[in-house]
Amino acid sequence: MNSDSDLQIAGDILEVPHLLQPAREHPATVAEFVGLARAIAADRSQWEHLVEYDATSRWYHRLRTGPGYEVWLLSWVPGQGSGLHDHGRSSGVLALLEGELTERTENGTRALGAGAQRVFAPGYVHEVVNDSLEPAVSLHIYYPGLTEMPMHSAQCAASVAPDATEDVVTA
Numbered sequence: 001m002n003s004d005s006d007l008q009i010a011g012d013i014l015e016v017p018h019l020l021q022p023a024r025e026h027p028a029t030v031a032e033f034v035g036l037a038r039a040i041a042a043d044r045s046q047w048e049h050l051v052e053y054d055a056t057s058r059w060y061h062r063l064r065t066g067p068g069y070e071v072w073l074l075s076w077v078p079g080q081g082s083g084l085h086d087h088g089r090s091s092g093v094l095a096l097l098e099g100e101l102t103e104r105t106e107n108g109t110r111a112l113g114a115g116a117q118r119v120f121a122p123g124y125v126h127e128v129v130n131d132s133l134e135p136a137v138s139l140h141i142y143y144p145g146l147t148e149m150p151m152h153s154a155q156c157a158a159s160v161a162p163d164a165t166e167d168v169v170t171a
Helices: 030-042 154-159
Strands: 059-066 069-076 091-098 100-105 108-113 117-120 127-129 136-143 165-169
Touching (some): 030 069, 030 091, 030 136, 091 108, 100 136
Antiparallel strands (some): 100 127
């Protein structure tokens, strides 16, 4: 009979390179898109020098494209917001790189700090706002690439399916 005291760990899998799967050049699963967002967030040299702040509107820059997906970098000065919207037929990952943002949905309000990531499905209605006193920078990955961003009135938010999004990580 085995018990917890009989369990021995042979070593760290990360120390055994032949057991690791090679990273794909382009992501194909939700987990891989989240991994791409984490990798970009961790390598500030890929995005930090590109960030600009615009007091009149949210600034955005397409950082990268791949087969069927796009990666966008956005900056938000205090008070800027997206308005209530969805992303058409696109799924996505939102990762906060710097600062704080607030996400509002029919299910309530969620504060997002640096390192937070959100995953959403097509048709997910939300509003993202910089309610803080400092600028923020976020990364957005859309699959398929974003072709529309329909705006909604406040009444439309009530029709969102509650399982259309999930938390991934807050670092």
